[in-house]
Amino acid sequence: MRKFNLLDGLVVPLDRANVDTDAIIPKQFLKSIKRSGFGPNAFDEWRYLDHGEPGMDNSKRPLNPDFVLNQSRYQGAQVLLARENFGCGSSREHAPWALEDYGFQVIIAPSFADIFFNNCFKNGLLPIKLDAAIVDGLFKSVAANEGYKLKVDLERQVITTPDGKQIAFEVDAFRKHCLLNGLDDIGLTLQHVEDIKGFEAKHRAAQPWLYA
Amino acid sequence: MNDKTLYDKLWDSHVVRQDADGTALIYIDRQLVHEVTSPQAFEGLKLAGRKPWRTASMLAVPDHNVPTTNRAAGIADPISRLQVETLDANCAEFGIVEFKMGDIRQGVVHVMGPEQGATLPGMTVVCGDSHTSTHGAFAALAHGIGTSEVEHVMATQCLVAKKSKAMLVKVEGALGRGVTAKDIALAVIGKIGTAGGTGYAIEFAGSAIRGLSMEGRMTLCNMAIEAGARAGMVAVDDTTIEYVQGRPFAPQGENWDKAVAYWKTLHSDTGAKFDATVELDAAQIKPQVTWGTSPEMVTDINGRVPDPASAPDAVKRGDWERALQYMGLQANTPISEIKVDKVFIGSCTNARIEDMREAAAVAKGKKVAANVKLAMVVPGSGLVKAQAEKEGLDKIFIDAGFEWRDPGCSMCLAMNDDRLEPGERCASTSNRNFEGRQGQGSRTHLVSPAMAAAAAIAGHFVDVSKS
Numbered sequence: 221m222r223k224f225n226l227l228d229g230l231v232v233p234l235d236r237a238n239v240d241t242d243a244i245i246p247k248q249f250l251k252s253i254k255r256s257g258f259g260p261n262a263f264d265e266w267r268y269l270d271h272g273e274p275g276m277d278n279s280k281r282p283l284n285p286d287f288v289l290n291q292s293r294y295q296g297a298q299v300l301l302a303r304e305n306f307g308c309g310s311s312r313e314h315a316p317w318a319l320e321d322y323g324f325q326v327i328i329a330p331s332f333a334d335i336f337f338n339n340c341f342k343n344g345l346l347p348i349k350l351d352a353a354i355v356d357g358l359f360k361s362v363a364a365n366e367g368y369k370l371k372v373d374l375e376r377q378v379i380t381t382p383d384g385k386q387i388a389f390e391v392d393a394f395r396k397h398c399l400l401n402g403l404d405d406i407g408l409t410l411q412h413v414e415d416i417k418g419f420e421a422k423h424r425a426a427q428p429w430l431y432a
Numbered sequence: 433m434n435d436k437t438l439y440d441k442l443w444d445s446h447v448v449r450q451d452a453d454g455t456a457l458i459y460i461d462r463q464l465v466h467e468v469t470s471p472q473a474f475e476g477l478k479l480a481g482r483k484p485w486r487t488a489s490m491l492a493v494p495d496h497n498v499p500t501t502n503r504a505a506g507i508a509d510p511i512s513r514l515q516v517e518t519l520d521a522n523c524a525e526f527g528i529v530e531f532k533m534g535d536i537r538q539g540v541v542h543v544m545g546p547e548q549g550a551t552l553p554g555m556t557v558v559c560g561d562s563h564t565s566t567h568g569a570f571a572a573l574a575h576g577i578g579t580s581e582v583e584h585v586m587a588t589q590c591l592v593a594k595k596s597k598a599m600l601v602k603v604e605g606a607l608g609r610g611v612t613a614k615d616i617a618l619a620v621i622g623k624i625g626t627a628g629g630t631g632y633a634i635e636f637a638g639s640a641i642r643g644l645s646m647e648g649r650m651t652l653c654n655m656a657i658e659a660g661a662r663a664g665m666v667a668v669d670d671t672t673i674e675y676v677q678g679r680p681f682a683p684q685g686e687n688w689d690k691a692v693a694y695w696k697t698l699h700s701d702t703g704a705k706f707d708a709t710v711e712l713d714a715a716q717i718k719p720q721v722t723w724g725t726s727p728e729m730v731t732d733i734n735g736r737v738p739d740p741a742s743a744p745d746a747v748k749r750g751d752w753e754r755a756l757q758y759m760g761l762q763a764n765t766p767i768s769e770i771k772v773d774k775v776f777i778g779s780c781t782n783a784r785i786e787d788m789r790e791a792a793a794v795a796k797g798k799k800v801a802a803n804v805k806l807a808m809v810v811p812g813s814g815l816v817k818a819q820a821e822k823e824g825l826d827k828i829f830i831d832a833g834f835e836w837r838d839p840g841c842s843m844c845l846a847m848n849d850d851r852l853e854p855g856e857r858c859a860s861t862s863n864r865n866f867e868g869r870q871g872q873g874s875r876t877h878l879v880s881p882a883m884a885a886a887a888a889i890a891g892h893f894v895d896v897s898k899s
């Protein structure tokens with residue numbers, strides 16, 4: 221997994237609540253058996269005017285000029301600013317894969333759906349929950365200032381706005397550690413093989429039918 | 433006090449180790465696997481030179497991509513076919529039991545697991561699919577996980593997790609005529625919102641829940657995820673135990689007695705504390721119909737499409753306006769005047785035998801309305817299909833003008849050929865009415881099987897409780 225520490229990234233605002241993972245990556249792209257290459261199809265149905273299918277040359281497809289990701293001022297954005305309950309719906313990890321592949325590293329929203337939130341950390345994406353009023357303020361600032369960037373410092377857990385204002389954010393200590401060091405969960409868990417084996421032996425004795 | 437919630441009991445009995453900040457390793461008893469969210473996990477496992485920790489804990493089935501007609505011809509779409517073949521190959525390589533497309537036991541993963549007795553009370557159950565919450569109906573701790581976690585569970589038999597808060601959803605009283613578990617689920621979501629359960633594990637309790645069959649409880653827990661909760665659950669009672677007994681993967685003999693004795697402890701203690709409680713009066717719940725693009729955009733059959741002008745805040749107003757535009761609906765239209773183009777009865781929410789019976793009871797001796805282009809019934813598994821045929825339900829559907837298909841996810845998410853055309857409106861027994869869910873530009877109204885069948889017959893939504 222890619223390490224995350226500091227980012228000074230352009231912000232793109234996605235002003236809708238309850239953006240679901242079907243919208244982030246439509247199901248026809250889930251037929252892939254790979255983990256990469258989903259970026260060009262992130263938000264496919266909103267981003268393009270035609271219907272996307274796997275295998276199409278996305279560079280030749282007609283773009284929806286009204287969709288925020290297509291506006292020239294937001295090209296190269298690395299911070300996605302969103303509304304409540306971002307990432308709800310299907311548990312597909314293809315959603316964070318698509319966002320990461322597109323180039324996002326940070327997602328800021330007042331709330332996230334649980335599974336999506338979890339999946340982000342496993343793919344080098346940092347989801348940040350901020351107060352709804354602060355998020356709303358950021359939406360206004362982004363709209364008013366072309367080229368609006370945010371500095372995100374994971375180590376210190378602070379976001380700095382272009383006018384120098386600092387916004388602290390929470391992040392789970394274990395996830396922060398993994399993200400800062402690019403650590404893979406499986407490797408970490410396998411350090412506890414003895415604990416797992418010990419548990420398994422007790423569990424088997426208590427509920428033998430689970431192992432019959 | 434040592435009184436525990438059901439969730440506490442399930443959690444505590446699976447903690448392998450826990451860090452000071454609450455991050456825990458939770459042991460997983462059962463992993464269900466399907467073709468969409470597993471290929472990258474198997475690939476990751478192989479790349480790292482790892483093997484599954486306990487293959488006997490895994491059970492696999494293809495469901496999302498499988499065709500519901502003309503199975504003998506195989507899967508036409510080469511990309512879908514490759515995904516299913518990849519699952520077959522991975523299961524063969526690692527020795528994982530898989531019910532392949534031609535097997536009568538094949539079906540939607542969340543229908544198949546319980547039907548086989550592969551989901552048992554007291555288990556932790558995971559699957560790379562958000563509707564894994566379904567299995568909580570058996571007093572199991574069951575939730576959906578992402579592909580990285582699928583790989584993690586394969587490799588370590590554990591999941592890294594933090595304990596959620598506990599919510600009690602209590603539904604007391606008797607359900608009215610024609611009102612089902614699906615209506616309870618939608619009414620709960622309408623009440624607490626699609627993020628209302630975020631951060632919680634929900635226990636459904638109360639006399640109305642105890643009165644539900646296992647099928648009904650599964651429908652309810654299935655939709656817990658649409659309320660934002662990763663897990664939904666119902667305590668063990670005789671209904672649970674009777675359902676499990678005699679199923680292929682269920683314990684037998686001496687183990688059975690031991691298991692039952694343990695399972696009977698799987699309920700919240702009387703003094704258990706919940707972080708939140710929501711109460712509903714079963715008698716007040718009417719048949720529900722969603723009108724928008726999120727399951728919380730729901731009202732009952734006597735209701736109307738809401739007016740965005742009356743939305744509680746600006747963000748909601750914007751959401752409602754967008755939803756009405758997408759759905760092609762006018763504010764204040766009575767729900768009963770909304771006409772449907774297609775009807776889909778199926779999915780892991782409502783494709784069990786009881787759902788088939790409820791829909792057939794409405795369709796019996798009637799005909800699908802002329803304005804309905806397609807009404808299809810997709811049983812949840814080959815075994816559900818066989819049982820329905822034994823009861824003659826297939827004939828009832830076919831005589832009424834419904835199509836009777838082979839099992840799979842089908843038009844729930846339209847990964848196979850079953851999908852809506854842009855702008856088409858569907859009465860669907862599935863669980864998500866998101867934009868594009870049933871095909872690009874598709875318009876979905878979530879309802880119960882009885883309500884879907886009634887809409888097929890009338891050509892528009894009607895109140896089944898009055899028919």
Ligand code: SF4
Nearest residue numbers: 563779780841844845
């Ligand atoms: S039936 Fe629908 S919700 Fe259920 S597993 Fe299949 S696609 Fe997912």
